[in-house]
Amino acid sequence: MDSKIQSGNTETFHIHNHAGAMERDSSRLLSQSKSGLRKKLFRSVSLQLAIVLGAVFLIVMSLELLRIHRDFHRTQEKIAKVIVLNGSRLAQRTAMSLASLVNNAPYTTIFQIMSTTVATDPDILYGIYMDADRKPLVSVRPGDTLSSFSPLVAPLEDAMSLWVSGITKVQFRSVRDNGVSVIEFAAPVEKNGTILGFVRFGISVESMNLDLHESRVAWRKTKELTFSLFLLLAFSALIMALWSSSELSERITKPIRALTGSAIRIANGDYRAEIQSSGEDEIAALAVAFETMRTRIHGYTSELQSMVDQRVKQVRDILNNVRQGLFTFNLDLTVNSDCSSSALEILGFEDLTGRTLSQVFRMGSHDESLFRDWIEVVLKNHQVLRWEKLAKLAPCQDFLLPRASGERQVRVAYQKIVDAGGGLICIMALIEDVTEARLLKTRIEDEKILLEKKVETILGITCNPPEVIVEFLKDSATRINSLLQKFGNMDYPFVDKRRKKRVNDDTDSKVWIRTAYKDCHTIKGNAGAFGFGTLMELAHELENRLDEIIRGKATWSESFPLVRKLIGEMHEECQRMREIHSMLIGNSEEAYVRVPESKLLKIRHLAEKSQSLALSPDLLTLVEYCKRVSYRGLLSLTRKYQDLIARTAAKTGKDVVFSVAPQDLELDPELLFRADEALIHLLRNAVVHGIEENRSAAFLKKGIGRVDLAYSRTYGGHEFSVRDNGQGIDPDALLERAVASGILSPEAAMTLGEKDKLQLIFYPGFTTSEKPDSLSGRGMGLSIARESIAAFGGSLTLETRIGEGTVFTISLPV
Amino acid sequence: MKRTVVIVDDSKFLLRVMQLYFEKTMDFEVVATGVNGVQAVELYRRFQPDLICLDLTMPIKDGEEALVEIITEFPLARVLIISALGGPSILRCMKLGAKAYLEKPFRLEDEEFQKDFKHTLLELFTK
Secondary structure, X not given: OHHHHHHHHHHHHHHHHHHHHHHHHHHHHHHHHHHHHHHHHHHHHHHHHHHHHHHHHHHHHHHHHHHHHHHHHHHHHHHHHHHHHHHHHHHHHXXXXXXXXXXXXXXXXXXXXXXXXXXXXXXXXXXXXXXXXXXXXEEEOOOOOOOOOOXXXXXXXXXXXXXXXXXXXXXXXXXXXXXXXXXEEXXXXXXXXXEEEEEEEEEEOHHHHXXXXXXXXXXXXXXXXXXXXXXXXXXXXXXXXXHHHHHHHHHHHHHHHHHHHHHHHHHOOOOOOOOOOOOOOHHHHHHHHHHHHHHHHHHHHHHHHHHHHHHHHHXXXXXHHOOOEEEEEOOOOEEEEEEOHHHHHHHOOOOOOOOEHHHHHOOOHHHHHHHHHHHHHHHHHOOOOOHHHHHHHOOOOEEEEOOOOOOEEEEEEEEEEEOOOOOEEEEEEEEEEOHHHHHHHHHHHHHHHHHHHHHHHHHHHHHOOXXXXXXXXXXXXXXXXXXXXXXXXXXXXXXXXXXXXXXXXOOHHHHHHHHHHHHHHHHHHHHHHHOOHHHHHHHHHHHHHHHHHHOOOOOHHHHHHHHHHHHHHHHHHHHHHHHHHHHHHOOHHHOOOOOOHHHHHXXXXXXXXXXXXXXXXXXXXXXXXHHOOOOEEHHHHOHHHHHHHHHHHHHHOOOEEEEEEOOOOEEOHHHHHHHHHHHHHHHHHHHHHHOOOHHHHHHOOOOOEEXXXXXXXXXXXXXXXXXXXXXXXXXXXXXXXXXXXXXXXHHHHHHOOHHHHHHHHHOOOOOOOOOOOOOOOOOOHHHHHHHHHHHOOOEEEEEEEOOOEEEEEEEEEO | OOEEEEEEXXXXXXXXXXXXXXXXXXXXXXXXXXXXXXXXXXXXXXXXXXXXXXXOOOOOOOHHHHHXXXXXXXXXXOEEEEXXXXXXXXXXXHHHOOOEEEEOOOOXXXXXXXXXXXXXXXXXXXX
8 A cells, every 4th residue: 555655656756747847848838939929920910011011102102203203304395495495586586686687787787686696695605697598697606706707708518507598487406516415596587588598596405404414313312312211111110010010919929828828737737827818809718718628627636636635645644553564675675765654663663774674574594595585486476376375475474573672573464566567576564563462362362261260160159059069169179188188299109000000909009099099080070060170171181190100101200290280280279169159159168058067967966866865756756857957859959960961961962851850859968978979970971871872862763862860768778870761781892892901801701691791881990982081981980989889888780771771770778 | 188187195085085176176187196205206207297286295205305306307397285384395395496385284175275276276377
């Protein structure tokens, strides 16, 4: 889990890194896109503006130039007209004034008129008067005087003069005079319809050309001015276009840029910034759509984020609170620094950085090499075998970790961590400090056993008649004390009889140890009957040890420590039982008889003694009552046998009904006490050996197993009978068993009659069981029973019928 | 073609149980059974079965020695260790080249054990 979180973190980290790069990228992208779009827009708008402005100014300029050009030509024509008009008028007037004079006036007068006319205008280069025969009379140039004049006689023969001699009215023609452009105006001088001669004036067109030149310069100036104005205007228009288009493109691109920025932020996973939209154009619509999308995504992502945050917090909480420590280690056994806080706590480190698994787990070189073997096996097999199978082979699954505060029990589970391709990356260790749990478990188990034993004891004490329990406790205490005395010191009073196999040697040592055995056996039987399991088990164990000594299977010195220990434990157990008894029942002496027993017995004794003295029938009745004061009902007296039967039946898994008869008969407890030991054995035997298994009983259609205890008064005394409806005893089987176990020689066996064969059952050590257990089986029970009855001068006999059952009869004298 | 298997275990009873299981439930052909490590090596050499089941604690020659001999001679042998011995012994065998392992007691009546057995056989024949 941790690893997932770890990897999750790294992933987040990666994303952040990535985001940083992207932000950088996007800002670059943004600036690029800004300049790109702006530039494009700017360029296209400027270009268009420039073209429009350029066209406008071109048209304006062309019109202007055309106008100037037209003006120029008009001026030129005007000047030419003026020159022609003036020249023609000059020639006309001069011709008219000469017409009246030519025939009459002297030559000087003509000269005078001509030179005066020439002198009137500096542009007039020359003045000629020639007669109809083309004889030049006057040819004057500015500055010429009369004195310098010499009349020409020969007619003029040049082309100009020829042309002039042909005219009839004022005419003009341009000629060149001394390299100067001249217009010659000519007019005929006529009188009364007769041409007398011709007046010719050469007027220079240089001044006119000068005018024209001036006019042309002016035109050129205007043209240049217009052109530069156009340029200026175009330039300023361009500047204006640039400025205005930049402003425009800025206005267009600004929202787009804002939108682009938002888009990039969203692409980077930042959905927080709101997208502003203004206006109503397409970009604004786009922005609105964009904002809707952003809001929705922001909603989703913030919900997701909060879910993730919550989950991460949960995992963190778990990690911080679990008692399990988590860390990972690599295949070279180096430990990674990522781990849960509990791991550090359990392992006793501040930090796992740079450590190896051997250090962390305090492994020895042997464990370490085992671990390396394991890693090798894991690497070889992890893609084929189930992980649980491999994890099971891991060393160090459960070990003691030495800590300053004491050893800690640590449990480790291993988990592989693989990459997407299934390759092993590292191994996760889940460690848990189970010291407390282990201690608690052991303590609880101990306490449970103690409590169970205590409950067992309490049940035994409370479920049995108090008087019987007191009797049992007293009896057991007496027997245990006697055992304590016997085994109180190390010295065994007799020779070790290990070599002797037969146990029927009637020696002192045999009696000595057999008494101990008998005591032990009785305690075991009684304890079992009342349900005091612990005491019964101890007695059983002691019985085994004593049996080994009796059979010579163990030496005294070998068994002694254990025997003594067992007796000590039995003593303690008995003490404990007495404590519980006194706690539950109170003073044991007064528990079951309101009248103290001694007093009761005294009354009884007194009554018995005074029987002979009793004279009246009333007194006799009193005496009889007194004698029976301690008598009790048979049913009540035999309650412990009921429990014994029930318990034994439960243990053997047989269904048994126990009955006592006659139930209401009152009996001297002393009498039952004498038969007690024998009855315990007989009743238990009846259930264990007499009654068949449930299955065979059902097969035989016998129904449920029955054990009946009956009392009867006989002529010579008392009789108890224990009857079962079991399988009966086969005398021949007894014989076979006796021969097989070496109790009887085959020869002796041949001589035995049917009744004698049955008597084998009372033989000490004779058993039909293969293995002794807590219920029976060592073959001592019946012999002890017979002995105990014999001790009171009684006898124990049996009758049996195969398939029908067995009756044991205890006869006791009065 | 049925898959073949040689079973080696020093308990004749267990051999019988395993043979029945392999034949009836898993549809294997039990080509031979042996009771010690020497037989294990001989039987493997003779039959070269698809699988050999090896007990570890056996008389004359134990399972580990037999495993080493078989793997040396037949590096691709599929050896399944079936043993009551704990982790370290099995780990050693896995390192020596056993392909999988099963832990005794061999309780076929236990559903978990049967599942483990079947799964292990599946894993053995995946490659």
